[in-house]
Amino acid sequence: MNNKKGENKKFSPCNFYPKNRRGATLLVENIIFIILNLVFIAILIFFLISKSGGAAVLEEKYAKEIALVLDSAKPGMMITLGVGDAIKAGKSGLGENNIDNIISINKNVVTVKLREKGEYSYSFFNNISITKNYLNKDTGEYVIFTGDYNG
Amino acid sequence: MGRTHASARGFAKSFQDKVPHLLIKNKRGADKFLSIFWFLILFLVAGAIVYMAFLFYGSPFNIRNTEGQILGDKIADCITSKGYLNDAVFSPEFKNNFLDACHINLNTEDFSDWKNNAQYYVGVEVYKFDETIPRLTGDELLGLSAGDINLKTAWELTIPKTNIFSYKRNIDTVVIHATEGGTALSASQEISIQGLSIHYMINRNGGLISAENANSFVPSQYVNAFKPESEIAQQAGCIDTRNNNMLIPACSQSCVADGLLATSCQVLSNPPQSSYCCINTFNPRSIGIELVNLGSLCTTNQNSKYCQGSIDVNGEKWETYSEAQINALANLVSDISSRYGLPLDREHIIGHYQIATHKTDPGPAFPWDEFMSKLSSKQGVSTASSILAGGQQQRSFYALDSGGNQYIVKILTLVGKIGKNE
Numbered sequence A: 001m002n003n004k005k006g007e008n009k010k011f012s013p014c015n016f017y018p019k020n021r022r023g024a025t026l027l028v029e030n031i032i033f034i035i036l037n038l039v040f041i042a043i044l045i046f047f048l049i050s051k052s053g054g055a056a057v058l059e060e061k062y063a064k065e066i067a068l069v070l071d072s073a074k075p076g077m078m079i080t081l082g083v084g085d086a087i088k089a090g091k092s093g094l095g096e097n098n099i100d101n102i103i104s105i106n107k108n109v110v111t112v113k114l115r116e117k118g119e120y121s122y123s124f125f126n127n128i129s130i131t132k133n134y135l136n137k138d139t140g141e142y143v144i145f146t147g148d149y150n151g
Numbered sequence B: 001m002g003r004t005h006a007s008a009r010g011f012a013k014s015f016q017d018k019v020p021h022l023l024i025k026n027k028r029g030a031d032k033f034l035s036i037f038w039f040l041i042l043f044l045v046a047g048a049i050v051y052m053a054f055l056f057y058g059s060p061f062n063i064r065n066t067e068g069q070i071l072g073d074k075i076a077d078c079i080t081s082k083g084y085l086n087d088a089v090f091s092p093e094f095k096n097n098f099l100d101a102c103h104i105n106l107n108t109e110d111f112s113d114w115k116n117n118a119q120y121y122v123g124v125e126v127y128k129f130d131e132t133i134p135r136l137t138g139d140e141l142l143g144l145s146a147g148d149i150n151l152k153t154a155w156e157l158t159i160p161k162t163n164i165f166s167y168k169r170n171i172d173t174v175v176i177h178a179t180e181g182g183t184a185l186s187a188s189q190e191i192s193i194q195g196l197s198i199h200y201m202i203n204r205n206g207g208l209i210s211a212e213n214a215n216s217f218v219p220s221q222y223v224n225a226f227k228p229e230s231e232i233a234q235q236a237g238c239i240d241t242r243n244n245n246m247l248i249p250a251c252s253q254s255c256v257a258d259g260l261l262a263t264s265c266q267v268l269s270n271p272p273q274s275s276y277c278c279i280n281t282f283n284p285r286s287i288g289i290e291l292v293n294l295g296s297l298c299t300t301n302q303n304s305k306y307c308q309g310s311i312d313v314n315g316e317k318w319e320t321y322s323e324a325q326i327n328a329l330a331n332l333v334s335d336i337s338s339r340y341g342l343p344l345d346r347e348h349i350i351g352h353y354q355i356a357t358h359k360t361d362p363g364p365a366f367p368w369d370e371f372m373s374k375l376s377s378k379q380g381v382s383t384a385s386s387i388l389a390g391g392q393q394q395r396s397f398y399a400l401d402s403g404g405n406q407y408i409v410k411i412l413t414l415v416g417k418i419g420k421n422e
Helices: A028-052 A055-072 A084-094 B002-018 B034-058 B064-079 B092-096 B149-158 B184-193 B220-225 B323-340 B368-377
Strands: A078-082 A103-106 A109-112 A120-123 A128-136 A141-149 B120-128 B140-147 B173-178 B200-202 B208-210 B286-291 B296-298 B310-313 B316-319 B349-351 B392-400 B406-415
Touching: A028 B034, A055 A078, A055 A084, A055 A103, A055 A109, A055 A120, A055 A141, A055 B064, A103 A128, B064 B120, B064 B392, B064 B406, B120 B149, B140 B149, B149 B406, B173 B323, B184 B200, B184 B220, B200 B323, B286 B323, B323 B368, B349 B368
Parallel strands: B173 B286, B173 B349, B200 B286
Antiparallel strands: A078 A141, A103 A109, A109 A120, A128 A141, B120 B140, B120 B406, B200 B208, B296 B316, B310 B316, B392 B406
8 A cells, every 4th residue: 555655554553543634543542432432321221121121020010910900800801911021031031931820819919920039929909719810822911710709 | 820731730640650541642642531530420320320220120110009099999889889878888797897798808918928017908987968067077977997007097197188078277386295194095084084185195105196096095985085187176275174174364465475475474383373374276276296294203302213214493303205205296296297388496386385374284304406406307208108108099979878868988098018029
């Protein structure tokens, strides 16, 4: 590569940097600085996204939403809930084949378990019996059938 | 200016000597501090964001309000149907098992250690409707309740009574009394027998007794010593119940300054009855709080056991107030102040002695300065609100019975439960 003076200029890492007309290095540190900033912000955004979609947050959200639905339920209902996010979180937290019992309802308590070490339980006050409940992994739905009132 | 640049460069050089890789040189060899400080700021901002994220996602997803609403709906549907009262509502079977009859199970506390936590409170009141009565007092036909009474006490302390049927008095004063008796029980008995009443009483251990929880502390015949805030209590009037209910004359204008007794009118030791005077305007506009305290203990034989734990004022010994009592009083008065917009000063927070010359309570042992200082530190803080965090629902509606009689039904549901995270 020849410059204006016809001198052959060999490639080197130093020559790769853009030069201004005085030949000084142009803002190399600024480019690194910007890249570091972008990396930093990306890590921060990743942290926030992972936190908001975390298994612990989903467990609490689903347990409480299901408890609310059951509080309002009447005898003889079929309740279908979309739990796609919980299934996805359960697969990554418990394994592909262990998600059958991520949601359980026992004695007025809803328990959601999406992690190996942890679960979230929430109670409901409606004294209604649950005759059948299952997770449909294909459709991402949780189905609950209510029977008569207890007692 | 030149000196400043020179000293900055000198500092930069010494700094770079110590930490050579943290500073970047520009093309003229001048030092750039920008990078390290910029990253310092970034880390601070990131730390704050991470902290806020943990705070936000770590706090519970609050559905108590919706739960309270559903619970209220369920009870309303159970008690009434299409505007008519359920015929069974007044039957003893319904009263005894109204939760079962309404298909409500509040016993989920049995799950693990949830029994230790306040979960729910349900209260139902049915009144005969009478449009000539501006507020509902004493004509309750049915009162049902279940759940944790502490939730209701917390709610009573915190929530302004916005219900259209409740009568909210214009409160501008809190009057502090001392029981001059040993226990809450004996004081309640005395107050009740004399036909007097009070809104709150604070035990030596700081425990609070009110109309809401008095049943748990005093026998039922003395519960009438406690009135809810919405009702006037006979606690700051001008009747001397210890002296044949003698009506104490109103103080002369010269004895009253800024609505309270002038200092010159204070009668401190056994005045002749004719010199008593009183300001008879405080009962309707005040809330009365009794502190369990013996008052004056002894003037002679000061080594006796009765004089222990006391302070000496002019040769007379007075029982001291416990710290728990003062703290509880500060919490309560702060709460009252926030609900009624009451200024926290000595014109609005007064002692009984300030409105009646025949009274000394709360007495010279009461630490006014310490109390007012604690009070000012709590200004604007509503102490009980965090217990419920939005889980309260109150509703009132009209209903008819099959005979066409009109009733008012009031339903209060409080949800204070938490989830279990393992």
